Amino acid sequence: MVVKKNLLTPLIIVTSLINFHACTSAPRYAGSSTPKISKSKKEKKISSSNKGGNSKVKHRKVMKGISSFYAEDFHGKLTANGEVYDMYGVTAAHKTLPLNTVCRVTNLSNNKSLILRINDRGPYIAGRILDCSYGAAKKLDFIQQGTTDVKIEVIEWGDGKYMQHRKKP
Numbered sequence: 001m002v003v004k005k006n007l008l009t010p011l012i013i014v015t016s017l018i019n020f021h022a023c024t025s026a027p028r029y030a031g032s033s034t035p036k037i038s039k040s041k042k043e044k045k046i047s048s049s050n051k052g053g054n055s056k057v058k059h060r061k062v063m064k065g066i067s068s069f070y071a072e073d074f075h076g077k078l079t080a081n082g083e084v085y086d087m088y089g090v091t092a093a094h095k096t097l098p099l100n101t102v103c104r105v106t107n108l109s110n111n112k113s114l115i116l117r118i119n120d121r122g123p124y125i126a127g128r129i130l131d132c133s134y135g136a137a138k139k140l141d142f143i144q145q146g147t148t149d150v151k152i153e154v155i156e157w158g159d160g161k162y163m164q165h166r167k168k169p
Helices: 002-022 134-140
Strands: 044-049 056-059 062-070 089-095 102-105 113-118 128-133 147-155
Touching: 044 089, 062 134, 113 128, 113 134, 128 134, 128 147
Parallel strands: 062 128, 089 113
Antiparallel strands: 044 056, 062 147, 089 128, 102 113, 102 147
16 A cells, blocks of 8 residues: 555646646737737827726727717617716717727817717617717717717726616605
8 A cells, every 4th residue: 555655646746736737827929810000009008096006007099980979869768878868968879998988089070079978889880980979979060961080089998887777766
C-alpha cells in the first residue's frame, strides 16, 4: 500500500495543477479577426470616479448616420425605458445605446446641435441610426425634410434601466 500512496500523490498534484491551469483566463492575442479602427476614430478614454473612490474607464463614442423623428402616433405612450413619451421633449430612440444615455446630436446639414437622452428603442427603418422626438427634430431644424445626417457623441453612458411606475392605490 505504501507504493500505491506514493504514486497516487503526484498524480493528484498533477491533475490538480492541470485543472487549475484550465480555469485561468485566456491570454489576449495581438492578431485578431476583428477589424481595426483608424486612429482618428478610436474611442477616447474618459475617466470618472464613483462613490468608492475607484475610477472607472469610460469610452467616448461618436457615430454618424441618418436620423428621422417620431411624433403624434406615439405621444402619451410608454417608451422602452418605461416613461411616457412626450413628443415635445428632447429625447430619442436608438437601437443599441443603453437607455438613459446622454448624447450631443448635431445636424450635419446646418451644424445645429443639442443634448438629448436616449429613452426608447428604434428606429425600425433600415439605414437610420436615430429617431428623435418631434421637439428634438424641431430644435435641430429638420422637420420639413423629415430626415437628416447627424453626428451622435456619447456624453454620459446610461444605466440601461427600465423606469418603474408606482401603481395608484
